[in-house]
Amino acid sequence: MVTDKQNISVNVVDYPYDTSVPLLDNEQFFYIRDEKRHKGRGLAAILTQPPSVQYRTLAERVKNQSKYGFPSHKLVLLIHGHQSFKNALYQPLLADKLSQEGYYVLRIDFRGLGDSEDCWDPKLGRTIKQDVEDLTTIYEFVSSEACKLLLGRTLTLDTIVAHSRGVISMFEFAREVYVPNLINCCGRFDSHGLLLKAARRSPTWEADGGFYCHTLRFGEWQDVWIPKAETLSAGTLDSSKFKEIDSGTWVLSVYTATDPIIPITAAAGYSNLFAGRHTLNIVPNCDHNFYGLPDDPNKLNLSLRKGKVNYGVYLVKELVEYLKEENQLERFYKTHQLIKSAKNEGDVRNRWCLPYEFSQISNFRDVGGYTTGSGTQVRPGIMYRCANPNEATAGALDYMKSDLSVNKIFDLRATNEAIEGGIIPEFDVENLSFNNNMTLSPEEMAKHYQGMFLSSYNFPQAYEIVLENSLPTIRHIFEYVLDGNVDEKHAIVFHCTAGKDRTGILGMLILGIAGVDVDTISHDYELTTLGLCTEKRLIAKINGRGDKFYTILGPKGREIAAAYGVTPTEMAANVLSSKYEAMRLFIDSFLSKFGSFDRFFYEQLKFNKIEVEKIKFHLTI
Incomplete structure (x- = not known):
């Protein structure tokens, strides 16, 4: 275990549960814990390091740049949606591809999900406030002495890629902390829609004080109780406040044209909210989780997953291109082209x-x-x-x-x-x-x-x-x-x-x-x-x-x-x-x-x- 003066600890362990997504040679599983916010083992995380770290000398790294990008100081954080986990959907593939570009990539389970410790208060569940605390722990970890001891360098949280409900947590976090790139994959704009979704799932959820949801927990699929407070924390958030996010941040929104869960109007909502620093990408023919619809003709010749066309492959390709260094430079130029005086x-x-x-x-x-x-x-x-x-x-x-x-x-x-x-x-x-x-x-x-x-x-x-x-x-x-x-x-x-x-x-x-x-x-x-x-x-x-x-x-x-x-x-x-x-x-x-x-x-x-x-x-x- 590595602990630093900021009370951030990292405990590297063997991957504890059987999984259909085994760790790559350049991946580590560990728990990240902050003693102020966590009372158990902390947040379960998988770190994908750039494959180029295998080359010990600068000459070797330079000579192999066409194969593997030079190790960067930039970290990309992947966060999941409602009742999901770190290996869901496109996350493992995206981590692998971005690491080959030189990025460090971290994917985590929020508290109460996957392999992470339980929620701080089971009666409240996984609130947006708790999610923001978890993201703050990661933010502090990447610049901490614990990170330096683990990797030989500190990092900068350069990008967050969030899916569905995780998008709301990402934007709420970024109201207080500057992150250069925020990537919104199918995030809800009208938070009230989450309450309507809960009512469709369980008409008596408010009277019952919550509902059950089937999810992966410590390697097993099980029914987990979702308290009413958890749903309300996300379903009553005012998304207009996300406009307060630092003007130097660029937002990419990726939506699917046929999403049955999030209306396409959410894309317009965020395009208007972040006007002048926003890019929109619409992926055709797939659902909320980037899987093809029934009878999809697969015109892009994508691979299949679970018997469906896997548009996650297409998404990953688009995100890797978006984060190329020349595109990052162009966005920094645009967001910092004008200087607004802090006093006038x-x-x-x-x-x-x-x-x-x-x-x-x-x-x-x-x-x-x-x-x-x-x-x-x-x-x-x-x-x-x-x-x-x-x-x-x-x-x-x-x-x-x-x-x-x-x-x-x-x-x-x-x-x-x-x-x-x-x-x-x-x-x-x-x-x-x-x-x-x-x-x-x-x-x-x-x-x-x-x-x-x-x-x-x-x-x-x-x-x-x-x-x-x-x-x-x-x-x-x-x-x-x-x-x-x-x-x-x-x-x-x-x-x-x-x-x-x-x-x-x-x-x-x-x-x-x-x-x-x-x-x-x-x-x-x-x-x-x-x-x-x-x-x-x-x-x-x-x-x-x-x-x-x-x-x-x-x-x-x-x-x-x-x-x-x-x-x-x-x-x-x-x-x-x-x-x-x-x-x-x-x-x-x-x-x-x-x-x-x-x-x-x-x-x-x-x-x-x-x-x-x-x-x-x-x-x-």
Whole structure:
């Protein structure tokens, strides 16, 4: 058993009951328990780990990426519906397929169902409040020390996939906790319909105080009493309050065109409720549980399950595609494109405030707007990041001065690199080169370029070198903030060549010391993937290196590249990439070495506690 300081315990055991769905080689069965919420063994859970964790070295993982996605820090949670369990319907197949994409996937039994402990109060049964408590336990587990001890890393609850009644619990939970992706499979919109369903099932259910339902419990199908309070908790919920869910959350709703339980009007209800951050998918010809109707012609040539066409296979394919990293990036871009001021409701800004078509500056965006762990907001309109802006149009220069109030630019390139690449005119530009203009030793040089070329997941070793050699520069920039020089009337821009690596490191430190969570920092870093699409000069230069990549890697460059299975074309793509996971791995390394962002500022940048708090004050509202 693994227990952490937050009193979250994980007890890995052999799968205790015979099942028609045996554990895969990359799956574990365990109980998750929080002593505040659970009085028995806790929640029964099956964790599906990415198959790529079987490869011990980074080179092996990179070489096998076409087969198995690189292990992510993202967890997908699968939750079941009314009187169901963790292995029902599409859940085991979805867990398997998503794990192959690099996700960690957890499927659980709510209390009172499957293999989990009994409800806290049998007279109340499985209430929505109890479901939310169970989801909170999972949320706390994935970022806990217990998770780190079990898996070697903490995770982020990236996605919840819920079916039927579980959808209501998911949305109620997400009113309080930010989750980037919520997937609603056949969820009820008009909760009162659940009361009507209960009346059809058992006309005297209210007078009787409940009804019996046949379900799986500890490996056996049995009749379980459903108290009246359990049904009322879900049947009287006001779904309009789900609109309070964080605006950064994107919702996918999947309904079936012929569902006999949930009316198709529920799809319209959620489409309207989450307008602007909602996707709708209608699956044809199947019932509430994604099984084909009688005499289904099976035009999609799907497999059969229980003698019926299994549309769960189709659903799984759609959900895997939906959660591909490029689609996740596009949704983060859309949900964070506009910055709404936490202090002024009418103050709405465009994060990408200088479009390339107008400015000829790539990757120009506002660093602010993100919410911090303490509930404040990173000040918008005071800091901007970008790629080399030396070809900015006259209109862009005027706009930066008049509308963005930029009066200072920090150029993070090496001195010679800045002279060669050009410097933006008409501004106070201070060249504060990262790496302190130092010439790296042959060993450091090889390590640096191996980190940049072989795989984006190798970036942390390159970023660690840059960070270590840039401490005086970094301190100087934050001294500038500390002295009160940065506000909406005196904004700054910082950039390197691509606005990706050195700029990305500084952006991480700004957001990190402000209190933004590591998941959001990593997503913000990934936005550069979109921002660099216009950087034709740099792309052409990198792609033109060809076989020179081997030489830069050192005397054994070809052997090293072969071990990773990468070609010069792939190395060019790697050096231009800005993957979420690359930044997440770097932050892991950073926190492992320095403990926290605050400690880094104390011990490495030599600011005292009062100064750090003052920096935070200037960066947030």
